[in-house]
Amino acid sequence: MPARIVEGRxxxxxxxxxxxxxxxxxxxxxxRSVEIVK
Incomplete structure (x- = not known):
């Protein structure tokens, strides 16, 4: 999925x-959150 611009973001x-x-x-x-771990 490519990046998108929505309402200026x-x-x-x-x-x-x-x-x-x-x-x-x-x-x-x-x-209800995402955790990103490296």
Whole structure:
């Protein structure tokens, strides 16, 4: 998925970029947040 500009903000695919840099991406449902760990 390519980056997009929505309402003046640039949105990028965080999982794709993070994993390409060797990090793991985890969804934390308790806090509804994403954890990125390298």
């Amino acid at each position: 640039t949105l990028v695919p965080v999982r794709y970029i993070s994993e390409a840099l060797g990090a793991s991406v985890n969804w934390l449902p308790e806090t």
